[in-house]
Amino acid sequence: MEKQTPLFGRHVEYHGKMVPFAGWLLPVQYGSGIVSEHMAVRTKCGLFDVSHMGEILCTGTDAEENLNHLLTNCYTQMDDGQARYSPMCNERGGVLDDLIVYKQEENRYLIVVNAGNKNKDLDWMQAHRLGDTEFQDISEQVAQIAIQGPLSRQVLKKVISAQDIPERYYSARFRRKIGDMECMIAKTGYTGEDGYEIYVASGCAVPLWELLMEAGKDDGLIPCGLGARDTLRLEAGMPLYGHEMNEETTPMEAGLGSFVKMDKPEFVGKEAIKAAGPAKRKRVGLKVLGRGIIREHCLLYADGNPAGVSTSGTHCPYLGYPAAMAFVDVDISSPGQLLEAEVRGRRIQAEVVKLPFYKRKQSDK
Amino acid sequence: MNYPEELLYSKSHEWVKLEGEDALIGLTDFAQDALGDLVYVNLPEPGGELTVGESFADVESVKAVSDVYSPVSGTVAEINEALLDAPEEINQSPYEAWLVRVTGVTDKEELMDAEAYRAFAETEEN
Numbered sequence: 001m002e003k004q005t006p007l008f009g010r011h012v013e014y015h016g017k018m019v020p021f022a023g024w025l026l027p028v029q030y031g032s033g034i035v036s037e038h039m040a041v042r043t044k045c046g047l048f049d050v051s052h053m054g055e056i057l058c059t060g061t062d063a064e065e066n067l068n069h070l071l072t073n074c075y076t077q078m079d080d081g082q083a084r085y086s087p088m089c090n091e092r093g094g095v096l097d098d099l100i101v102y103k104q105e106e107n108r109y110l111i112v113v114n115a116g117n118k119n120k121d122l123d124w125m126q127a128h129r130l131g132d133t134e135f136q137d138i139s140e141q142v143a144q145i146a147i148q149g150p151l152s153r154q155v156l157k158k159v160i161s162a163q164d165i166p167e168r169y170y171s172a173r174f175r176r177k178i179g180d181m182e183c184m185i186a187k188t189g190y191t192g193e194d195g196y197e198i199y200v201a202s203g204c205a206v207p208l209w210e211l212l213m214e215a216g217k218d219d220g221l222i223p224c225g226l227g228a229r230d231t232l233r234l235e236a237g238m239p240l241y242g243h244e245m246n247e248e249t250t251p252m253e254a255g256l257g258s259f260v261k262m263d264k265p266e267f268v269g270k271e272a273i274k275a276a277g278p279a280k281r282k283r284v285g286l287k288v289l290g291r292g293i294i295r296e297h298c299l300l301y302a303d304g305n306p307a308g309v310s311t312s313g314t315h316c317p318y319l320g321y322p323a324a325m326a327f328v329d330v331d332i333s334s335p336g337q338l339l340e341a342e343v344r345g346r347r348i349q350a351e352v353v354k355l356p357f358y359k360r361k362q363s364d365k
Numbered sequence: 366m367n368y369p370e371e372l373l374y375s376k377s378h379e380w381v382k383l384e385g386e387d388a389l390i391g392l393t394d395f396a397q398d399a400l401g402d403l404v405y406v407n408l409p410e411p412g413g414e415l416t417v418g419e420s421f422a423d424v425e426s427v428k429a430v431s432d433v434y435s436p437v438s439g440t441v442a443e444i445n446e447a448l449l450d451a452p453e454e455i456n457q458s459p460y461e462a463w464l465v466r467v468t469g470v471t472d473k474e475e476l477m478d479a480e481a482y483r484a485f486a487e488t489e490e491n
Binding site: 028029033034035227231291292293295314315317322344 | 401402404405407423425427428429430456
């Protein structure tokens with residue numbers, strides 16, 4: 001039985017098509033459809049219920065040491081309110097999950113993880129922790145609403161003063177009031193657009209949602225579902241756990257090498273990643289040249305020879321063509337390389353292109 | 366949902382407009398709504414044979430690709446080529462955006478009238 005987020009009733013009222021996702025019932029789209037929702041985020045703004053995401057509180061005098069041990073990125077010298085993305089690896093260097101850590105204050109961090117991996121992550125953290133640091137699952141108490149798109153800041157400024165809105169990407173402000181609701185506001189997102197992720201007590205999710213919808217009504221704010229979340233992240237070339245990453249994939253193969261700090265004295269998976277040497281396959285972007293969409297699990301060929309497999313693919317509404325991500329052999333991973341994908345018995349031609357497919361124009365803050 | 370009275374409907378959510386020995390085939394309002402925003406349509410070659418219950422075309426939305434099944438047997442007389450470049454017409458006006466015109470219809474499955482199909486579609490929704 002799938003769980004409902006505190007906003008379930010809102011989704012039904014907004015004609016959301018509810019589907020099971022990672023143990024939750026969430027809207028795949030609302031009445032206006034995935035393409036309209038996607039375009040709203042690229043050109044104006046959209047509102048997402050991402051309350052399914054897992055939140056784990058990491059506290060202890062050696063919390064920083066634990067993060068540096070468990071995660072591949074480096075967590076020293078962070079300011080309060082700063083956020084850092086990281087893969088979390090097993091001993092074989094495979095990716096257990098990808099997550100964001102927010103430093104709330106000294107010895108206190110909030111870790112936001114994928115819904116489908118939360119229990120696994122928590123077990124892993126507790127089994128591999130050092131010293132007296134504690135990992136506490138607070139997901140049930142926390143709802144998360146994302147407002148994404150170029151007009152997001154404009155909408156937020158109607159409900160909270162500008163100084164309470166974070167300006168830098170990957171930073172957050174804590175204990176700020178929107179209406180009478182205490183929120184954490186992070187400048188993060190999964191759309192490739194400027195935007196914010198707002199964390200609030202579960203009981204406040206409905207009034208916060210309503211307040212934001214009302215504030216954004218003249219700016220074209222519409223509710224957006226999982227479908228648009230997926231097309232937006234793909235167009236922005238962002239990897240998704242279970243597609244571009246899994247326990248058999250190293251962060252190097254997934255193109256996440258910049259989040260792996262090999263100069264740290266140690267972290268779980270370091271030895272295996274080091275031993276594996278340079279990656280033999282690589283995550284690439286594919287622009288489809290033929291007709292049709294290359295979705296996940298399509299076999300790829302270069303000059304008739306097996307070359308790799310696709311991991312995600314969809315039609316990109318803003319760019320107007322289908323795109324996919326794939327793992328291919330390193331020697332055929334350069335932009336311009338032509339490949340063929342086997343799709344329902346047909347071969348569709350595609351070209352390796354540089355990621356991301358879409359990059360937003362410069363932020364106006 | 367809109368289901369015009371003058372059309373017949375299949376359980377796999379195609380509509381059929383019978384005109385003597387010819388039949389126009391398209392996707393119902395229910396189908397286009399369930400599929401979501403369409404981005405590709407692949408249609409058969411004119412002159413090809415269709416068989417009741419077999420796939421003759423596919424439609425691809427942002428979400429997924431789906432087969433379209435023929436509610437009749439016969440020969441493809443004409444395809445709606447405009448859809449190849451504008452599949453969104455199926456979302457916008459499903460009963461004008463016919464997929465194929467079939468001639469020499471020799472067989473057809475048991476089709477529903479609008480009222481029966483509406484009831485059927487409502488059960489499918491849940």
